[in-house]
Amino acid sequence: MQNFLTSAEKFIHTNVLARQRVRRDSDVSRREMAALVCMSLVIMLAFFMFLWVRIYSLEIGYRISDDHRLNEELIQENQKLKVERASLKSSSRLEAIALNQLGMSVPRPEQVVIIPW
Amino acid sequence: MVKLKSRNELAKNIRFIAMGFVVLFAIAALRAYFLQVLRSGELADMIRGQSTTSIELLPRRGTVYDRNGTELAASLEVDSLYARPSLIHDPKTVAQQLAPILQLPLSAVYKDLASTRPFVWVQRKVMPTQADEIRALKIEGLGFLKESQRFYPQKEIAAQVLGFVGVDSQGLEGIERQYDRLIKGKTRKLFADRDAKGRHVFVEGLQPSDQSREGNDLVLTIDKNIQYIAEKELQTAVSAAQAKSGTAIVMDTQTGEVLASAVCPLFNPNQLAEAEPDAWRNRAITDIYEPGSTFKTFLVASALEEGVIKPADMFFCENGAYHVANHIIHDHGSYGWLDVANIIKHSSNIGASKIGRQLGKEQMYKYIRRFGFTAETGISLPAEQSGFMPSLKNCSEHTQCTISFGQSITVTPLQMVTAYAAIANGGMLMQPIIVKRISDSQGGIVQENSPVMRRRVISPQTARIMRDILKQVVIPGGTGTRAAVNGYTVAGKTGTSQKIEQGGYSHSKVMASFAGFVPADEPRLAMIVLIDEPQRMKFGGECAAPAFSRMATDILNYLHVAPDAVPAQDPGRVKELKTEPFKVAKLDAD
Numbered sequence: 001m002q003n004f005l006t007s008a009e010k011f012i013h014t015n016v017l018a019r020q021r022v023r024r025d026s027d028v029s030r031r032e033m034a035a036l037v038c039m040s041l042v043i044m045l046a047f048f049m050f051l052w053v054r055i056y057s058l059e060i061g062y063r064i065s066d067d068h069r070l071n072e073e074l075i076q077e078n079q080k081l082k083v084e085r086a087s088l089k090s091s092s093r094l095e096a097i098a099l100n101q102l103g104m105s106v107p108r109p110e111q112v113v114i115i116p117w
Numbered sequence: 118m119v120k121l122k123s124r125n126e127l128a129k130n131i132r133f134i135a136m137g138f139v140v141l142f143a144i145a146a147l148r149a150y151f152l153q154v155l156r157s158g159e160l161a162d163m164i165r166g167q168s169t170t171s172i173e174l175l176p177r178r179g180t181v182y183d184r185n186g187t188e189l190a191a192s193l194e195v196d197s198l199y200a201r202p203s204l205i206h207d208p209k210t211v212a213q214q215l216a217p218i219l220q221l222p223l224s225a226v227y228k229d230l231a232s233t234r235p236f237v238w239v240q241r242k243v244m245p246t247q248a249d250e251i252r253a254l255k256i257e258g259l260g261f262l263k264e265s266q267r268f269y270p271q272k273e274i275a276a277q278v279l280g281f282v283g284v285d286s287q288g289l290e291g292i293e294r295q296y297d298r299l300i301k302g303k304t305r306k307l308f309a310d311r312d313a314k315g316r317h318v319f320v321e322g323l324q325p326s327d328q329s330r331e332g333n334d335l336v337l338t339i340d341k342n343i344q345y346i347a348e349k350e351l352q353t354a355v356s357a358a359q360a361k362s363g364t365a366i367v368m369d370t371q372t373g374e375v376l377a378s379a380v381c382p383l384f385n386p387n388q389l390a391e392a393e394p395d396a397w398r399n400r401a402i403t404d405i406y407e408p409g410s411t412f413k414t415f416l417v418a419s420a421l422e423e424g425v426i427k428p429a430d431m432f433f434c435e436n437g438a439y440h441v442a443n444h445i446i447h448d449h450g451s452y453g454w455l456d457v458a459n460i461i462k463h464s465s466n467i468g469a470s471k472i473g474r475q476l477g478k479e480q481m482y483k484y485i486r487r488f489g490f491t492a493e494t495g496i497s498l499p500a501e502q503s504g505f506m507p508s509l510k511n512c513s514e515h516t517q518c519t520i521s522f523g524q525s526i527t528v529t530p531l532q533m534v535t536a537y538a539a540i541a542n543g544g545m546l547m548q549p550i551i552v553k554r555i556s557d558s559q560g561g562i563v564q565e566n567s568p569v570m571r572r573r574v575i576s577p578q579t580a581r582i583m584r585d586i587l588k589q590v591v592i593p594g595g596t597g598t599r600a601a602v603n604g605y606t607v608a609g610k611t612g613t614s615q616k617i618e619q620g621g622y623s624h625s626k627v628m629a630s631f632a633g634f635v636p637a638d639e640p641r642l643a644m645i646v647l648i649d650e651p652q653r654m655k656f657g658g659e660c661a662a663p664a665f666s667r668m669a670t671d672i673l674n675y676l677h678v679a680p681d682a683v684p685a686q687d688p689g690r691v692k693e694l695k696t697e698p699f700k701v702a703k704l705d706a707d
């Protein structure tokens with residue numbers, strides 16, 4: 001009987017408990033693996049995010065550069081047009097057009113009618 | 118025992134390796150501290166120098182506007198052509214290509230291109246069409262840099278007031294010089310990253326080193342249309358009189374704002390090389406002259422203010438010759454008894470001398486100073502003169518008489534018109550203003566110049582008497598009838614003074630002028646027209662008065678000032694204009 005019990009314990013130890021331990025070890029390593037994969041994914045995501053932000057900021061930088069150049073050009077163009085407009089509005093030019101092309105003249109005092117209001 | 122020994126060795130090895138890591142970390146930490154803290158600035162500059170670049174933005178010089186916002190002076194960026202001679206293989210051929218485009222002598226261009234210097238300017242500030250032609254040639258060793266170029270779109274208008282700038286955009290004359298510090302702006306730098314192709318990338322956005330790149334803008338009190346009228350009529354007068362030069366100023370009597378300041382000969386600041394340097398001078402403030410009879414106005418005003426004379430007082434004008442301290446003072450006519458108004462109307466030197474003597478030297482000097490003569494007006498323009506008057510202790514009896522009719526004293530045209538404006542506005546001497554406002558590039562006000570009354574010179578009653586006296590000058594019988602304006606009352610005074618030549622008065626060279634204000638009863642404009650050395654029509658009433666009349670007619674029309682007198686149907690009948698007679702009794706009562 002004693003022998004039988006000893007051999008039964010041995011059997012349980014070697015067959016049941018050992019299998020259970022293996023199963024427990026295998027569960028742990030699977031969880032670790034899952035965690036590792038998740039972490040890797042997060043790191044990769046963060047890396048790709050960083051890369052995307054970097055590329056996007058570079059793209060924005062080029063766009064700012066282009067817009068800045070365009071802005072400077074437009075300011076210059078605007079200034080040129082202002083100078084041209086002022087030149088076209090010069091009194092001597094307008095007077096010459098009014099007198100010679102449009103046949104206008106400066107009204108004499110007796111032609112001026114003051115409208116009371 | 119073996120197991121125990123090996124476990125101890127393992128622990129020892131682990132400790133050893135850990136120690137090694139600690140040491141390595143300590144070294145790394147020390148190195149990091151050295152690089153990140155101790156040498157951080159130096160290394161940051163180094164890396165910035167390698168990967169970033171600064172873009173220098175040229176300052177844009179502020180724009181100068183007239184009072185209605187029309188551009189009188191503005192800056193544009195233009196190309197300047199440079200060469201790197203070491204990169205030009207055949208300077209002779211390149212010079213032959215460039216010279217006709219730039220309209221420069223071939224030898225001059227070749228000399229630049231064959232230079233041993235690493236960098237030479239071939240032509241600064243080239244025309245856009247020229248730059249395009251040169252770019253199309255695609256010549257190695259040539260390049261363009263942007264530079265600021267000043268343009269004056271109204272050409273000759275107010276050229277002497279505006280002045281001009283040099284090749285490096287530094288103000289050299291006029292407003293450009295006076296306000297150079299405020300309008301020139303500052304160079305600004307933008308920091309950008311550089312990519313592999315050398316292109317600029319603003320990864321961190323626009324990071325200006327300094328926001329205040331653009332210069333401030335100036336708004337002048339000048340009205341470009343009034344300025345044009347003044348310049349046109351002045352030029353007509355100078356040409357008609359075959360004179361050396363001329364000056365005209367139009368001032369708002371109530372505010373002291375200079376609406377026009379014309380100088381003839383004119384010059385175009387866009388083509389500076391073609392103008393005589395003599396034309397650059399703003400004679401309205403830099404040239405002094407003896408005012409002649411226009412000065413009698415202030416003598417009479419002073420005497421009336423002090424109560425030493427009354428408008429009805431009669432003075433014997435010695436029939437044209439008056440002996441004073443071994444000198445003889447002459448009138449241009451032979452006058453007997455004249456009242457104060459007629460002394461002014463006929464411009465009697467003898468009558469003025471007698472009023473001057475009655476006023477006394479001290480009082481005369483006091484009022485001359487109070488009217489602003491012999492001191493700079495303080496207008497913000499460079500090289501203003503103050504005028505000259507002999508010191509009181511050196512003022513002889515004869516000098517006192519000559520000062521009474523505008524000799525032995527020198528003034529500037531601006532001082533004269535400011536003093537006339539004081540009579541026009543009821544006795545207040547205003548500070549002449551040429552710059553109305555200074556604003557930054559965003560439109561914010563940096564400085565606003567409001568009208569400033571410097572002092573009261575005479576009472577409103579005296580000013581009113583003077584206005585009525587001066588109106589007599591323009592009606593028939595007066596010396597300034599040709600200054601009359603159809604439809605408006607005019608008050609003013611003619612002046613003709615001999616110029617000083619070789620220590621004495623010239624017999625042929627004179628300064629002819631007319632100064633006054635319109636409309637006489639409710640003055641809006643004080644004006645002076647001064648003709649230097651007229652060869653024909655030598656009197657102020659002949660050459661300056663008609664210019665005054667034409668100017669006043671056009672300017673009053675432009676300003677929509679309602680006529681205050683009955684207009685003559687026939688402009689030729691201007692002399693018959695109905696003008697209020699001088700009312701002594703009423704004025705005395707005032």
